[in-house]
Amino acid sequence: KLQYGMLGAVSVIFGRCRRSAWLVCKRTQSHSFRRKLDIRGIYPPIATPFAQNELVDYQKLDENLEKYSKIPFRGLVVQGSNGEYPYLTAEERVEVVHRVRQRIPKDKLVIAGSGCESSMATVLMSEKMAQAGADAVLVVTPCFYRNRMDSRALIHHYTRVADASPVPVILYSVPGNTGLDLPVEAVLTLSQHDNIVGLKDSGGDITRIALIIHKTRKEGFQVLAGSAGFLLAAYSVGAVGGVCALANVLGHQVCQLEQLCLAGRWEEARELQYRLIEPNTAVTRKFGVVALKQAMEWSGYHGGVCRPPLQPLSEAELRQLQHDFSSQGWL
Amino acid sequence: KLQYGMLGAVSVIFGRCRRSAWLVCKRTQSHSFRRKLDIRGIYPPIATPFAQNELVDYQKLDENLEKYSKIPFRGLVVQGSNGEYPYLTAEERVEVVHRVRQRIPKDKLVIAGSGCESSMATVLMSEKMAQAGADAVLVVTPCFYRNRMDSRALIHHYTRVADASPVPVILYSVPGNTGLDLPVEAVLTLSQHDNIVGLKDSGGDITRIALIIHKTRKEGFQVLAGSAGFLLAAYSVGAVGGVCALANVLGHQVCQLEQLCLAGRWEEARELQYRLIEPNTAVTRKFGVVALKQAMEWSGYHGGVCRPPLQPLSEAELRQLQHDFSSQGWL
């Protein structure tokens, strides 16, 4: 019997497939082998810079990408919530992914957000993202008809998408935006699908995260923390990485936190984790992507404005944001 | 003397503009005149029939429209929540509106849902809807970044859309789907815009509805109940109509309820209202558009399946739905 995880009796065989490591793990129930894309590591869910005319500013995007390429990220998430994907056209979503793939090193993963409200559109978008060079797609829970988005509907949706997608699928639960938590029972069922490799969980319920990891280990299923605010805690219960908005601003520090956790240097990790909470909260729960882009500007990246209706921060919010970074020594 | 609304010193002169009545009302604060489209009456927010291949079935749509044309509706709402608009492509959304405009009598209003997440896309969609023949656009609150969708952001959004839209704008607050209530203070500000003529409120908070009506009367602003469940109560506090999912199934009855309210026959109205609550709840809050389409099938309309991930009702839900209609004598 073979188990996957970070805990004890693990046997992992790495293969190489294009630019990504693959995990080979024995499937307990079927005695067959399958390989799941190894997605361990830290990812910034990159922001989309806009020009004054509200169009995507690819020049600024390139400059950000060049800087990100020098940080030990495992890859980039393109079109997560911080990419303002709901504000982009279908064509823009694909084009940005295409651009990112061209500009970053081949050994970095590009994970593309391909979620749409309908299953049909999500399948189509996943195919286009794969064609644009994505190594995997990140599929947010559809949520407009949230009263009907029960386990049955979500299992149906993700199964259809995963069956059709040319690249592996990562589940994405972000209740702060969608008002919907992907049910644990749905995650457990979906973890058995060969083309579903993991979950980005942005809800931050550490009990839920630990339970999911516990119940999906034998499937080679990988859980990524959806925020730097609970990254240490997530590692402590067996998560294998994080998709962290804050990594757009403090990329080296988030990667350092990862390294401390992986090395078992928990006390140092804790001290660093503490100092990341307030800035992280500021660019996520408290003020969101508008603040993230502002903090990027302060840190030498191109952030700029968001597409309306997202509004710039007020004066008071701006002062609070600055304080949340400077009080921890980051500005 | 003709009165609009319930407030005294209003002067209203009706003109005709193409196929719709226009309201001319003296603007108290500016002494200038403006005209607001009269949207009083009952509207079904029509469902979109799909074929087995999940594409829009225009033939079935036509057959529904023919039946709706014989009911004394003021018009149709196309691409409301019950039209599954989040599951349609931009092209499909416009095409369906175009088809509806061609097939229904000229004196019926076509109100087209043109809301998108970004202001830019909503402006563009509103223009296309006007070109497709819409008499007005219904603009849902953007909601993905709901923590940032405060009054400031929403006033900015709706002002930009209303400034640009070739046809009048109707605000649309549907917290059950969006998790967001358009704040009263934003409604009051927006009611002063010449190209914003009213609000569809689906939240059902009758105190809020009454307050909005009270505070916007001098603007010629018109409030439509967003559900048949509180239609009588909405009329009792001054609403001028309703966009009612249930009208897709029991169109004559909802129009009859309107007539009883307008005639001041409150006791008869109450008896009819009572009998509409359970079926209405079944096709809205409880089971949603899936149930609406099922009930349409039972009543001689084409409903059919929804696009996935929306799933058919379970056996138990189906029985409950049937009971909610039959116990009130509608099946």
Added chain:
Amino acid sequence: KLQYGMLGAVSVIFGRCRRSAWLVCKRTQSHSFRRKLDIRGIYPPIATPFAQNELVDYQKLDENLEKYSKIPFRGLVVQGSNGEYPYLTAEERVEVVHRVRQRIPKDKLVIAGSGCESSMATVLMSEKMAQAGADAVLVVTPCFYRNRMDSRALIHHYTRVADASPVPVILYSVPGNTGLDLPVEAVLTLSQHDNIVGLKDSGGDITRIALIIHKTRKEGFQVLAGSAGFLLAAYSVGAVGGVCALANVLGHQVCQLEQLCLAGRWEEARELQYRLIEPNTAVTRKFGVVALKQAMEWSGYHGGVCRPPLQPLSEAELRQLQHDFSSQGWL
């Protein structure tokens, strides 16, 4: 077959029992007769004045009661949420009810809040309230273990209380405080109990209120609006009165609204209703009992401070409160 309500074929026989009218209605299912206490009308849920030492100031209470006696209220609710009952000891709760019963005219009903968290304590408190002279008890939903307070638990609780109570029981649903809505199905079951005469519904969901009235009419069950904010709407769907915090301040006006509704003078009613919404919201949802007591001071009643931890209004809140009354001409 005999039906009770305001609608159509009603046969009501009034008896007299001490100071209250009784309704005799034929029970459809059992063919026996029962009598339910007639609770139609307007009630202020009175505030509890405290002295500087935080003890109940009975002198000030008496002076308020004397003024309330001259207003055409049907009675008073003592120990509702606005009576700060959770801040009173068991002895104080009973003593205040006793005092009120002695000081107000015999033909006014005294409805005493007797709800506690446990069934045992609620039974005991209901007995004491009856001994203290209450004509009926108002029993709030227990809520601390709200996840377990399903229909089964609540039906059990209310049945036990109603079986034991020497005076009739009125159900009380106030989700704003308890985080719990008494389920409609529980209300329907409980409406059949001979000693349960009605419901105070403070949630304000008018669809729910109408449905409850519709489904309980044959039981002689009476629904009271729990707020002046939706009093007209509640009457429009068949409610028979209201327990309105605002009636502590604007008692005559709330009674006038009742009279206009009962007389079918809906347009006048609507104009008055409009002017009551903002002051009502200020003393309920927005600022609560602290504001209610402040507004009482402004209107010639004794309000005074609340027991801590309830804090006085801030300067900004005070200004807003004043504006909410003065803008509608009440100050």
Added chain:
Amino acid sequence: KLQYGMLGAVSVIFGRCRRSAWLVCKRTQSHSFRRKLDIRGIYPPIATPFAQNELVDYQKLDENLEKYSKIPFRGLVVQGSNGEYPYLTAEERVEVVHRVRQRIPKDKLVIAGSGCESSMATVLMSEKMAQAGADAVLVVTPCFYRNRMDSRALIHHYTRVADASPVPVILYSVPGNTGLDLPVEAVLTLSQHDNIVGLKDSGGDITRIALIIHKTRKEGFQVLAGSAGFLLAAYSVGAVGGVCALANVLGHQVCQLEQLCLAGRWEEARELQYRLIEPNTAVTRKFGVVALKQAMEWSGYHGGVCRPPLQPLSEAELRQLQHDFSSQGWL
């Protein structure tokens, strides 16, 4: 400068005061010394056994206490949410604490829940609990008027209680029951009070817990996890113990998890943590104290029934509960 915590440069001087260790730490801002009760360790929030007549069964309580005395708990929490304190009279609450203090070893702490809705009653109850032998009081956030329970009100409440209490105060935030999270800013202010020694946080938001620990370290403030579900994660970010319902059933195992965390044996800790999540969730969020008492029965303790309105588990719930324990090897 002296700092308290588990991290790095900590200087701790232990004194002895009756049966508990005291922490002496230099207060940075005042240069004075103060001593805070050391509350590190694991506590079961004990259940209250009732006889068939619904009265407290002290005999059964004694038998449970005897068993608990053999488990390496730091002490017991009496009258937490799992003690059904809202269902006990004031006299019963004190009497149970008195009994527990008499029956358990002197070196075990007795932490007594003394929270009431009003500040006045909480002060009085805290005094009585101290007289009954409590070493500290656990004070839940008042919550009935939750809209007004902002930081200002809660700081006022806790300061008054802590000023008056003869024994140290522990803050208690349990949003699942109260619908209210004690705001972080209130915790930070209150952590500076000499007689407030810590916080029991049952919400489980690990980011919030880490932030509170980070910001209160120099005050000698101690944070206890309010549930076994996130105990490891809480230790990983600096918590010093836990008040865990599950410890009523699996006391040795929860203490073992504590020891593994303190010893830095994180991988073993993780394996044990995993196996505790489902049983923990079953006796807390999912089914609550009713299930806790049932599981106690299965494990050789006296649990018995809850006071109504809490109802016994349904057959289906019972099976699920059993599965949640047996699937992890605990039954």
